[in-house]
Amino acid sequence: MADAKLIDGKAFAGGLRQRVGAGVADLIAKGGPKPGLATVLVGADPASQVYVRSKGKLAVELGMASFDHQLPENTTEAELLAVVAQLNADPTVNGILVQLPLPRHIDTAKVLIAIDPAKDVDGFHPVNVGRLGSIAPGAPLDFPVPCTPLGVSMLLQDALGSLSGLNAVIVGRSNLVGRPVAQLLLRADCTVTITHSRTRDLPAVCRQADILVVAIGKTEFVKGGWIKPGAAVVDVGINRIPTPEGKSRLVGDVAFAEAQKVAGYVTPVPGGVGPMTVACLMYNTLQATRRVAGLPFVAV
Ligand SMILES: Nc1nc(=O)c2c([nH]1)NC[C@@H]1CN(c3ccc(C(=O)N[C@@H](CCC(=O)O)C(=O)O)cc3)C=[N+]21
Numbered sequence: 001m002a003d004a005k006l007i008d009g010k011a012f013a014g015g016l017r018q019r020v021g022a023g024v025a026d027l028i029a030k031g032g033p034k035p036g037l038a039t040v041l042v043g044a045d046p047a048s049q050v051y052v053r054s055k056g057k058l059a060v061e062l063g064m065a066s067f068d069h070q071l072p073e074n075t076t077e078a079e080l081l082a083v084v085a086q087l088n089a090d091p092t093v094n095g096i097l098v099q100l101p102l103p104r105h106i107d108t109a110k111v112l113i114a115i116d117p118a119k120d121v122d123g124f125h126p127v128n129v130g131r132l133g134s135i136a137p138g139a140p141l142d143f144p145v146p147c148t149p150l151g152v153s154m155l156l157q158d159a160l161g162s163l164s165g166l167n168a169v170i171v172g173r174s175n176l177v178g179r180p181v182a183q184l185l186l187r188a189d190c191t192v193t194i195t196h197s198r199t200r201d202l203p204a205v206c207r208q209a210d211i212l213v214v215a216i217g218k219t220e221f222v223k224g225g226w227i228k229p230g231a232a233v234v235d236v237g238i239n240r241i242p243t244p245e246g247k248s249r250l251v252g253d254v255a256f257a258e259a260q261k262v263a264g265y266v267t268p269v270p271g272g273v274g275p276m277t278v279a280c281l282m283y284n285t286l287q288a289t290r291r292v293a294g295l296p297f298v299a300v
């Protein structure tokens with residue numbers, strides 16, 4: 001069988017970013033507000049600093065305002081909640097992203113519920129989780145949807161066209177990825193199975209999948225023999241592993257070389273889902289700004 005087609009997330013994200021940039025220019029040209037994205041990072045984790053910086057940089061490239069808040073590791077929950085309240089009240093801020101994970105002494109759920117749902121560009125507020133959890137098949141996504149799952153569904157729709165009736169198996173049940181991916185694929189009329197660490201005979205369940213989405217956080221966990229020939233495999237994993245030269249490289253949750261021999265489509269790591277996450281954050285920030293300006297929902 002021929003090797004799988006590569007799903008080029010980096011290229012698709014480039015196009016999406018361009019469309020978002022055009023949407024920002026159009027909004028401002030019509031007298032609308034300049035979209036503003038605030039990122040909040042607690043602590044000095046170097047990888048998190050890189051992500052937050054790249055988000056701020058991209059926002060500015062697309063014509064948005066960027067507000068970066070770096071707080072020390074020992075920030076109290078009350079102090080973080082005060083920052084969130086200040087951003088909620090600031091009319092120049094349309095999107096708020098609190099980088100996760102937060103330090104252990106802070107209650108993440110308490111922080112996420114404090115974010116104004118209209119500014120919740122991660123889609124993690126319970127109101128937005130509930131909207132996605134009760135969406136009708138094919139109904140418009142006219143509220144913030146978690147960025148990585150939104151990116152996954154865009155890539156699948158671009159690669160496969162209609163997803164109607166396909167068997168989708170999701171490996172991983174996190175609130176950040178697995179569950180919202182399941183909701184989006186159910187909306188797209190897939191038959192959805194969510195698997196996890198207690199699933200019996202996981203390889204056999206995976207082999208039923210026309211669409212296999214893997215978000216489990218374990219390096220090269222899914223093997224080639226778990227994949228149905230011709231399936232579309234989306235690898236959400238981002239595992240940083242050391243190289244013999246003392247550097248590090250990114251590896252996914254799927255054994256890529258094996259998958260490539262069996263699958264019909266596969267996303268690479270890096271260059272697959274990761275760039276879509278950041279582009280979808282920009283998309284959500286534009287859409288949040290259009291909504292406060294009272295403009296109708298249009299997908300870009
Ligand atoms: N509130 C919140 N929202 C998030 O969306 C969020 C978060 N917290 N915490 C951390 C994770 C991680 N994350 C990534 C975004 C982009 C890439 C990305 O662009 N990856 C590139 C490679 C980047 C590199 O080389 O390091 C790629 O896969 O090609 C990766 C990871 C967003 N996250």
Ligand SMILES: [Mg+2]
Nearest residue numbers: 122146147148
């Ligand atoms: Mg996100």
